[in-house]
Amino acid sequence: MTSGNLYNHLERLSEILRTDLRKSGIEHGLQPVQLEVLHYLSVCNRYSDTPLAVTEYLGQTKGTVSQTIKVLEQKRLLQKRNDTEDKRVSHLSLTPRGSKLLDQLVPPPMLTKASDKLPERTRKQINQALQQLVMALLQSNGMKSFGVCHTCRYNLHSKDGGYFCNLVKQALTEDDVERLCREHETVG
Amino acid sequence: MTSGNLYNHLERLSEILRTDLRKSGIEHGLQPVQLEVLHYLSVCNRYSDTPLAVTEYLGQTKGTVSQTIKVLEQKRLLQKRNDTEDKRVSHLSLTPRGSKLLDQLVPPPMLTKASDKLPERTRKQINQALQQLVMALLQSNGMKSFGVCHTCRYNLHSKDGGYFCNLVKQALTEDDVERLCREHETVG
DNA sequence: GATTTTTAGTATCGAGTCGATACATTTATC
């Protein structure tokens, strides 16, 4: 019953946002999925900007994602570069054009408009509730959490205030630790 | 910034659920959108079970919805009946087959599983937060609220404890007032 | 009461999504 109610709200939210995204995206020749890929690339870190990471994030097959990326590359919205160490993997990044376009469409004006009308306190509550729900969903289904370093068990604070990832064994910048990582594992 | 964060969570939630719905639906030959239509029909009232209402609910075009409905009818998951008064409109209802299938897939087991692991209090908070967000989204964008009679300004309580809709000028049953209505207008 | 407009819904088309399958190449394992 409770999860049924939850689902009612979620489905409705989902559909409203997706429809809106489609409408605004279509004016620029972009599909919802393509915007999601661009958006992900704008918030992930340098270890998580590969086609495989996108695949895991979106939960689609690698073939499907490969196509999407190909289209976005042809549109000059993202660019692909080969990894210097592993010749199988490639890294994706937004072009200035892609970045600019994304800024116009995401977050959807519709959502911003609604969010702005809510009291600050309510907004925080909603935000927190959503975060909890995402975490619960990912955890109880054994999916990757794609969190930021702050909440990751691999993250070590060094004495000088810097950050160090104990998985990739490399120092991280202030910018790094605020981005989503495909290797993220919740502490505890 | 806040609405950006909000969007991050929502998009992730959306994509996870949609992918899951696709995966489980595909085993029964159903697309996400088709499940959404079936689900809507299971929660709407008798004034809101028309193709047009579905169109408004999903935010798609009537042509698109018409196709979806046609497929579902061919699969014997829903049935169409003509309105007795207005020959243009038709009413949709789930067949036993459709009802049974829907029960298996919605709400998604994935969500139920996650929801079950949360404390009751948290669950209620999340549920409430989502509801607020949906309302805010619909209100600030002038969309139909699709709420239940309890929160509708057309709903009148009669002295004997029954319900009466002042828009369609008809008495409503206990079952009626718990279903979504396309004519719903928030009180106040 | 006849004409026009609006409303509910259908038919068809083309661009695009997405999973499935098959494949190529590089790296890891034994």
Add this chain to the structure above:
DNA sequence: GATAAATGTATCGACTCGATACTAAAAATC
């Protein structure tokens, strides 16, 4: 060195979805 696993691409077919054009019934206008 042979085999297995990992990363990514190519191609196919079923399906989505908006756009456009259409039918028929109801409502509005005159």
